[in-house]
Amino acid sequence: MRDINIDKTELGFRVKELIDDKARFITATCIDEGEFFEVIYHFEKDSELVNLRTRINKEEELTSISSIILGAALSENEMKDFFGIKIKDIAIDFKGRMLLSEESPVTPLLKLK
Amino acid sequence: MPRITFPFGPQHPVLPEAIQLQLTCEDEKVVEVTPVIGYMHRGIEKAAEGNPFVNNVFLCERVCGICSFMHALTYCQLIEGLMNINVPPRAKYLRVFWSELSRIHSHMLWIGLLADALGFESLFMQCWRAREVILDVLEMTTGQRVIQSSCVIGGVRRNIDGELAKTVFNLLDEFKKQWDAISPVVQKDYTIRARTEGKGILPKEQAWELGIVGPTLRASGWAHDCRLLGYAAYGELGFQPVVEEGCDSYARTLVRVREVDQSLELAYKALNNLPEGEIAVKVKGFPEGEAAVCVEQPRGELFEYARGNGTPHLERLKIRTPTFANIPALLVMLPGSELADVPVITLSIDPCIACTER
Amino acid sequence: MPQMLSNIIRNLVRGPVTRRYPKTKRTAFPGVRGEIVVFEDRCCYCGMCSRGCPANAISMTGSRKNGDITLGYNPFACIYCGKCVEMCPCCALVMYEDQAPPRYKMERKYRENTPV
Numbered sequence: 001m002r003d004i005n006i007d008k009t010e011l012g013f014r015v016k017e018l019i020d021d022k023a024r025f026i027t028a029t030c031i032d033e034g035e036f037f038e039v040i041y042h043f044e045k046d047s048e049l050v051n052l053r054t055r056i057n058k059e060e061e062l063t064s065i066s067s068i069i070l071g072a073a074l075s076e077n078e079m080k081d082f083f084g085i086k087i088k089d090i091a092i093d094f095k096g097r098m099l100l101s102e103e104s105p106v107t108p109l110l111k112l113k
Numbered sequence: 114m115p116r117i118t119f120p121f122g123p124q125h126p127v128l129p130e131a132i133q134l135q136l137t138c139e140d141e142k143v144v145e146v147t148p149v150i151g152y153m154h155r156g157i158e159k160a161a162e163g164n165p166f167v168n169n170v171f172l173c174e175r176v177c178g179i180c181s182f183m184h185a186l187t188y189c190q191l192i193e194g195l196m197n198i199n200v201p202p203r204a205k206y207l208r209v210f211w212s213e214l215s216r217i218h219s220h221m222l223w224i225g226l227l228a229d230a231l232g233f234e235s236l237f238m239q240c241w242r243a244r245e246v247i248l249d250v251l252e253m254t255t256g257q258r259v260i261q262s263s264c265v266i267g268g269v270r271r272n273i274d275g276e277l278a279k280t281v282f283n284l285l286d287e288f289k290k291q292w293d294a295i296s297p298v299v300q301k302d303y304t305i306r307a308r309t310e311g312k313g314i315l316p317k318e319q320a321w322e323l324g325i326v327g328p329t330l331r332a333s334g335w336a337h338d339c340r341l342l343g344y345a346a347y348g349e350l351g352f353q354p355v356v357e358e359g360c361d362s363y364a365r366t367l368v369r370v371r372e373v374d375q376s377l378e379l380a381y382k383a384l385n386n387l388p389e390g391e392i393a394v395k396v397k398g399f400p401e402g403e404a405a406v407c408v409e410q411p412r413g414e415l416f417e418y419a420r421g422n423g424t425p426h427l428e429r430l431k432i433r434t435p436t437f438a439n440i441p442a443l444l445v446m447l448p449g450s451e452l453a454d455v456p457v458i459t460l461s462i463d464p465c466i467a468c469t470e471r
Numbered sequence: 472m473p474q475m476l477s478n479i480i481r482n483l484v485r486g487p488v489t490r491r492y493p494k495t496k497r498t499a500f501p502g503v504r505g506e507i508v509v510f511e512d513r514c515c516y517c518g519m520c521s522r523g524c525p526a527n528a529i530s531m532t533g534s535r536k537n538g539d540i541t542l543g544y545n546p547f548a549c550i551y552c553g554k555c556v557e558m559c560p561c562c563a564l565v566m567y568e569d570q571a572p573p574r575y576k577m578e579r580k581y582r583e584n585t586p587v
Contacts, residue, residue, distance in 0.1 A: 001405060024337075025324040026407075027433035029418050042405065042416065047342065049405055071324035071441045075433075082158075092147065099154040099470055108159050168525035171552050235479060242488060249500075256504040262552045271502075298474040 001049045008054045008062055011041075015052065015065045018043050023050060028075040030083045032111045037085050041065070041072075059086075066091040074098070082109040114139045123152050127230040127456040130466035134443065134459065138452055146447045148440050154470040158430055165425040166192060166400055170265055176432060177468040178259050179222060180410045182215045184432075185264040187408040187417045190344060192266045195400035195421050201391040204268035205346040206383045211255065211263060212345070213380040217288075218247040219411035220369045220376075223463050224299055227366065230460050231308050236298055243291040250284050253277070268393025278384060289377060299370050309362035313446040313458035316360060323441045327413020328372065329462050332357045332364035339409035350382050362461040369463075399423050410435055412463050434468035499568040504553045506571035507564060509544045514563035516540050520555035529555055546571060 006014050019025075023045040031038040033055075039062065041052040056062055064087050066073035073091040077098040080087055084096065084107035096106070117138050123131035131152035137145035157176055161169050173188040174181045186208055193200060225240035248258045254273055255263035263270050273281065299305060315325070320333035330337050331354060338354035340347045355371045357364035400421030408415045413435030420428045439462045446458050490497060499505060521529040521542075528548035533539035542563070556566045 019322070022321075024321060026414075026416050027431070027438070029429070029431040031420065031429050040418070042418070044407075049407075051405075069322065069324065070444065071322075071438060074437060074440060097151070099151045101151060101154075104154075108156060109162075164525070171525040171550060175550075235475060239478060252503060253500040256502055256553065257551070260550075262504075262550075294478050298478075301474060 001051065003051045003053055005053050008056050008060065011052070011054055012063060012065060012068065015041065015068050018045065018050065018052070019068060021045060025069045025071050028072065028079060030079040030085055030109075032083060032109065034111070037083060039079070039085070056085075061086040061088055063088060064090040081107075083107055084110065116144065121455060121459075125456070127226070127460055128464070128466075129226065130464070132464060132466045132469075134447070134455070136447070136452070136455065141452050143447050143450055143452060143455060146444055148443060150440070150466065150470055152470075153467055155467075157471040158432060161430040162427060166421070166427055167266060167396070167425075169427070169430070171262060173432070174260055174262060176434065176471055177465055179219045179465060180215055180412070180415075180468075181260050182211050182255075182264060183408055183410045183415060185262070186212060186345070187406055187415050188430075189264050189266050190408065191404050191406045191417050191419050192400055194404040194406060195402055195419065196396070196398060198267050198394060198396060200268055201394060202346070202388045203272075203390045204392045206387050207269045207271075207273065207392065208264060208345045209347060209350065210273070210380050210383040211251070211261065211269075213376040213383065214247055214251055216376045216411045217373050217380070218244050218251070219463075220373045221247065223369060223411075223460075224295075224366070224373075227457070227460055228299075228305075230456050231304060233302070233304060236295065236302075239291070239295050243288055243295060246284055246288040246291065250281055250288075253284075254281060265393065267396045268391070270393070272392050273384065273387070278387075281384065282381075285377065285381065292373065292377070296370055296373070300367065305366070306363060308454070308457055309366055309461070310359075311361050311363075312454050313362045313450060313461055314360050315442055315446055319445055320360075320442070323445065324438050325413075325442050326435050326438045327410070327463075328355075328365055328368040329413065329439050329442055331355060332368045333360045334358045339407045339414045342407065344406075344408065346383065350379060350386070352379060362458055365461045399425055400427065412436055412465055412468070413439060432471055434465070434471065436462070436465045436469040439464070440469070499570070501568065503568045504551050505567045505569045507544065507546070507549060507551065507556065507566050509542060510563050510565065511542055513561050514542050515561045516542065517560060519558045519560065520564060523554050523558050525552060525554065526550045546574075 023043040026042040026044055029040045036055045039054050043050040064076055070091055076087050076090050077094050079085050080096045081099050118135060121134040121136050122128050123133045133149040135147040136143050161172055164172060170185050170188055174185040176184045221240050221244035225237045228236035252258045255261035255271055315333050317334045320330050336354045336356045355368050357368050401423040403420045405418045415435060416433040418431040422428045442462055450458055516535055518531050521531050526548050528545045530543045532541050553566055556564045
């Protein structure tokens, strides 16, 4: 497991770099850390796990990487569903209603204060 | 040409579970696909945060009914990684044995469903009849047919010894006999070839870029299999992934057919080389830190990530199931295909929707 | 189809492989996890089972001090993992090999911690 801590502005660039290096996108995980969201993009490169970690404020907006990897669209929609994290320009945007229905509670995985 | 959009699913004869594909068609040709999921979300990730970590094994097992053993195995490996537990070798071999049986029964189920989707009812019956033998072996050795609950953190719960092993070998031989009668039909039958060859092409480069996993990726010519990482006893048993270059539905069928043979071989090997010793170790303490694990499920790579904070409860458990990664493949396979081929192509990625939505 | 033909003919001659269910029943394999029955007279009320249960199907109500302690087991919440049976020090919980008969009525709401 290799970790790379990055800033949210260089996310697109780093992902592009990894993809050009023949890495395979696995998934994206979001973790609620009180003030922040920690977003981890997991990649596989030469049978090794590479994690791109970025921390953003809860109000901040993240740019989607689905324009680079179409497969990331579902993972990003899932984060949006469960955490209410703001991600813009997702290739297929379900507006926070991909896994959750209209009547279900919003952002169920956020930690209670 | 006017375009018509209409829903495929959530209820459809070929789909065992609920998923909707919104197909935009021009005449009989599909031009655009939008998958709509969310019919069976159960909130397992949230429930896992509220449970003590030991009990989550049984919860994770219920993510999927077909590959329940693999889900339990992944979660156990994850926690064992977090807590630095060394699993006894006998438990590792038993884990391989049960995972391979799960793979066989999942692939048999899929081949049956494919035959059913084509209207080949007698093959469907034969496949499920052969699968019943494997389910009997699972019930005999673990205690239950579908949700085995035999994998726990630190090892396994049941042992396979002397008498039982003999019965298991007899049943596996019986399965092999039945399977040898079916497998040439699946590989050579004219109807199956006509309906699958050249349908649902997933080009090699695109498959890798989309992050496709499992038999779908291997049918596009990539020798990618998580068992090569050597978890459990796979490193010692040694094996080569099954690869096909066809990129179409027929190649995906062939990969699964050949994987049944391979899994059977691995199951025999694991049971023959079963080392002596303990089957479980005691677990003390609480998980702390981060870990991620990849396990090869019948449908592909299952990825789990967990973060522990030194309490009995995990801070976060993320489960990425193989179908979740394989759904984008439909966006490439379906456009350009005939409307009548949509059910078979959709089935060729082996969708497991209950897994996907957790 | 030609490859399937021999198989089909063999099946025609052999007769059915399925059981005629109510007449012939399938015997359970030894060691299968089936119905759980609570023998409360053997119970020592240690609470191991209710603490270990992953599905919260077993509950202890009352207290040992007052002498009104009871063990409640809810078969509808139970996932039949057999953990409680393994843990029980006085064999008050017994697991049979036959499956519990199908039931259609739930006496209490799911996960309401009251004995059924």
